[in-house]
Structures are given as C-alpha cells and as structure tokens.
Amino acid sequence: MKTSRSRPRIRDVAEAAGVSETTVSHVLNNKGRVDAATRARVAEVAERLGYRPNSNARGLRSGRADTIALLLPVGADLALSHHVLAVDFYLSLTMSCVEAAFEHDQALLQLPPLRKLDDLRRFSIDGGIVVDPVPEDPRVAMFQRLGLPVVTVGRDITHPDDPWWVAADSAASTSAVLDHFVAAGARRVAMLSVDIEWSWFADAELAYVEWTESHGHEPMLVLARPDKLDSSAAEAANRLLDLRPDAVYAPPQWLATGLLRVARERGVRVPDDLLVSVGVDSHLARTSEPPLTAVDLDPARTASEAVDLLVRRIEGRESEGPRLIPVALHPRASTMRADVHVTAGPATRRRPARP
Amino acid sequence: MKTSRSRPRIRDVAEAAGVSETTVSHVLNNKGRVDAATRARVAEVAERLGYRPNSNARGLRSGRADTIALLLPVGADLALSHHVLAVDFYLSLTMSCVEAAFEHDQALLQLPPLRKLDDLRRFSIDGGIVVDPVPEDPRVAMFQRLGLPVVTVGRDITHPDDPWWVAADSAASTSAVLDHFVAAGARRVAMLSVDIEWSWFADAELAYVEWTESHGHEPMLVLARPDKLDSSAAEAANRLLDLRPDAVYAPPQWLATGLLRVARERGVRVPDDLLVSVGVDSHLARTSEPPLTAVDLDPARTASEAVDLLVRRIEGRESEGPRLIPVALHPRASTMRADVHVTAGPATRRRPARP
DNA sequence: CTGAAAGCGCTTACAG
C-alpha cells in the first residue's frame, strides 16, 4: 500500500500506463486516433489510480469551465418574489438542475442577483439558465453581452423566435383546469392572475380568453399587482368575487391562498359555492383547507431539459426548437363537489400561443 | 475607442501601468511591498480596463478555487425530505449563502447528493457547508477524507466538541414557544416531533423535557417516523391528541400541518381547544387555517454566519466557537384565544444543552 | 497511432 499522496496528475497516469500525457488526454477526452488496446489500458489505469482531471488546468487550457449557472428570480429576501409562483417549484427545480448538470459532467453555480456586468464577469462559467425571464430580461442581456450561451425556463414573451427555452405548458394547463371546472359543474369560470410579464402567466391568460370565446362566455379576469402581496391579493380576490364566479383558476400560489382567505371571510364556501385551482403544486396546496387542485409543473423534467438544451447550445449545436414540458392536473377537494361526478381533464400537449 | 477585445489579462494591465505582472499581482492581492503611488496607479488602471483575474489560472497556480459548496439535505425528489423542515427555509438559506459567498468573493456551488468520494472529487472547491448533518454524516466524512474544510448548519449531536457549526437556537426557540403557550393559558403542553437525529429536533426535545421538569409537569412527547410522511403524521398526531394536551409545539412543518388536519377531523378546535405552534416559518404557516404561530429561524443570518465561518476555516484560522443564531417567535391565530391576554415570549439567547 | 513541445493566465519564491 503506497502512502496516500495528493491526487494523481495526468503524468502519473501516463507513467503507469507507459504512454505520453498526450495519449492519456486523448483517451480521457475521446479525441484523436488511439489504438483500442492502448485506450483500454489507459482507461483502466486512470480508473485504478482514481484520476480526476484538475478542472482549473483543464479550464485554463481549453477555455471551458464545465460549470453552468442558475439564476432564479429570487433574492435572499424571499419576502416578495418567492410566493408569486411557489417555493417548492424553485427548490425542486434547483436540485434537479444540480443533478442534471452532474450527469452532464457540469457543476452548477447558483448566482446572486446581478447588479452590473462585472458581477457576472467574476464567475467562470460556460453558460447559464435564467428562470422566469421578463421582457428584455437584464440577466439574459448580460449573458449575451459577454457572449455566454443562455437558456431560459419560461420564455421572453417579446421574443417569439427565440428557440432557446424550456417551459411547462401553460396553455395546456389552463385548458385542463378550465375543462375540469366545467366537468365539475361550473358555469361562471374566472381567472385571478398577476400583472407580471412571465410567459407562464401571459400564456395562461391568453388561453383563458380564447377558451371563454370558444365557449361563448364573457371573460372574468382580474389581475393583482405584484407588490404588497397580502393586500393586493385581498383586493384582487374581493374584486373578482364581486363578479360572482363559481370557479376560479389562480395560477400564482399567493393569489390562490389569498382567494381562499377572502372567500372564507365572505362566507363563500369552497368547493360548494366556489371551485378553486392553483397553477403550481406545493406542500401548501396539498395541505390547505381545503386542499387545492393544482397543476404539477414537473420541475425535474423542466430542469433536465433546460440543462440539456444549454449544454447543446454551449457545444455550438442548433436548437431543434423550444421544449414544452407536459403537465398533469392533480384534482383535490377544492374542486370536488360531493354531488358532481368529476373527471380530471388530461393535460393535452399543445404549443403555446405566440404573439 | 478600441475594438472590444476579449477580456484583459494581467499583462495588459501591467503594460498600461508600466509595471511588471508581478507588481500588478501584488497590488491585486494585497501582497508584498509596493509603493503607495504605484499601488494606486495599478489599481486605477485595472479598474479602468475592467480587469478580472481568470479564476482558472489563479486557481491552478494558487490551489484555491474561490468556490464553496452548499449541501442541502434534499435531493431532486423533494417528496420526502423537504417538508420535514420547510422549503422556504432551505430556499432562503440557499439564496442567502449565494449572496454571502459573493460578498466574500466566493462562488457558490450547489452539490448533488454524494454517492461516493469520487463524486466530490469532481468539484473544484475550497470547502463546503453541510446543512442538517446526521451523526457521523457521510457528507462531512467525505470532506474530511479529502482534507477539505467543512462547516455545518446544525450540529452533529455526537460531536459536542466540534466548534465549526452555526445553528438557530433550538433550545431558546422551544422555551419561547412553551412560555408563550403558558401565557396563553395552556396547562397541558405537549410536543410532537420526529425521529431524526438533527440537532434542531434533538435540542428542542431536550429543552422541552427540561422545561416540563422545572415546571412540575409530565412530559407528553410523541415522535413520528420520518417515512411515509402523511400517514406517520396522522398516526403520531392521533396518538398525541389521545393524551388530551391543550397546546402542542410541533417543530417540523409537516407535523404541524398534519396535526391541524387531524384536529379538524376529530372536532378539536384550534386555538379554542388546542394551541399549535410550528418550529419554522413559511408561507404555509402564514396562510394555513388558522395561521400558525411560528419560529423565525433567520436563514439569512444563519447563511451569512456559516459562510463567514467557512471562509475563516479555509484561511486556516481558529474557530472562536460555534455560532448560535437568535430566533424570533411570530405569534399568530393558532395560539391566540379571544379570551386570554397573550404575551410573546422573547427568544432568549441561550447555549443549547450539550450531551 | 503516438509523443514532444508550447502555452493557457496567473502567483510565488527569489534575486536585486
């Protein structure tokens, strides 16, 4: 047993295998022409020695960092931002990105809110995943300014031709929820959403309006302001309930819970008088009173497609188009009337409406 | 205006300032003796050129990566783990670590669950923050095996002498909650916790038992199993309610919500018949029915202290002891009886009991 | 198919 030295370098592998460092490098990176037998021997030796390339050396020489960045639309102070969608989604997305990156031999760097271009320059990365971009998102712009590949989770609604995004299918989610409402007996179906230009919300609104048109209904749509969350939710929910809907799709989590609270205060019973569904699943949705019917956004799938797409872009390949993630509806008590037979509408796979 | 070249190297700064690369390096790293005027001029030139050292080159040469790792006790599949404490806490902790690291000129790498030592070897990092360690935590062991500095959020309850940890003050939280119960009129105070060997839970249990002893009460303590969350919560909550408590402190979020559900089923009214408090704050705690009195763990403060402590350890300095983070109690409707005047017990700062 | 050599951009003894 040799005394355990510091980690082996490529030279150690070369010596042990009786070849040059060049050949070892070729084997490890699947480059150049190397005799099959040599290749096998080198690979075996590298494995036996537990060789791991030094990523700094590799990065310095090759220009690659083998590291990708993740940019959530959340700062350290979650007070405002994180309840707009749902914490569960962002945490699950994060951990899934970490695992997906790992499988692509990439490390995942979590980035802080970027104030200026120099903030981004500090990091040694090959590209980034920007979550929930707003129109002309400054984070995306910074990546582009530095010539760094970028992929978004959710799309910039002002860039219809960008093929470099991944998103849960908001239009299909909306249809699934609305059809589910109707199957449960609803006749006055409304939407409670937020005035934020994320594609998830924009596409849901569009799908809702189209749906009401094709069903010959008047749209009942109220948008809450994205600031002062508690009061804006209450204000918007009250305004919506004044319209006397019997079913409400509230994509953002904080509006769904706000609506539940306001309904309780006004003596509106859920689900007896009002059906409610939220656009993202969470522990909160599962345990609220009553439990909320919710859309499962499949953050794990979203993450793995996003990482895959980013790696593709980093490698200089073409995108074969944006990737829409199928969703699933989880019906719960908030849309289950005792007297109505309910069918869960399947989440049909559909392209989102493009402006 | 020069055509915008790729980022400037140290040589460009040296030439523009009329000094050697060595001097530039010394200025940038605050090393060696450099004339004050030279120092100022070099710094100014570097600033003007927008110079940023190449972290791969720096890392290769110096052995430092200027990158720290964060290891949450959560995998991509949040199904089990993440509700044991609360998603809000982990996400906030993560984003706060990112910002704290940024302020220390470190990048923050999120790590996947580590299956084997080689998984860890793949990353180029200077150290790591392991969140919620279990006894002889394998993640901590891997860091130690590679000689990498590590700091934990929460402590390993079997290593009382380790000074390298940061944790919210669980004992003080528990006292604050229990005293708050008594002030609200409770006389049969119970605890509902989980059989996981995290210090947050262990210290709360210990504090509870000590508190009952010093108040001359019989302890009523039920521990849920950490698997099959929904059924274990229901089973444990039912068992506890059979003991007829009039107040329950449930540190883990999923048990607090499980208790609320079981109480509802059994016709036990909260807060009229039963006071309930949870050990971690979240959107769910704020919006549940009724809203739950909760302990604010101050994840932002915890994160910044953890990063600070890790940087200290990386620099080879001594720890001046573990860091206990003060907590705050947020009283809400779940402990507010209409007929009792309630005072929020201040979270006193206390060292946790050490086994 | 294989290897010698250059060089990525820094930092760090070391010499002056």
Place this chain on the structure above:
DNA sequence: CTGAAAGCGCTTACAG
C-alpha cells in the same frame, strides 16, 4: 520596492 522566471496541470496543434 520591483521584476524575471518558473511552474501550476492540463489540451492542442503539429510532426513523425
């Protein structure tokens, strides 16, 4: 106080 030179561990033309 300042700088020339070596070298961190790789990858990549290039030559054979």
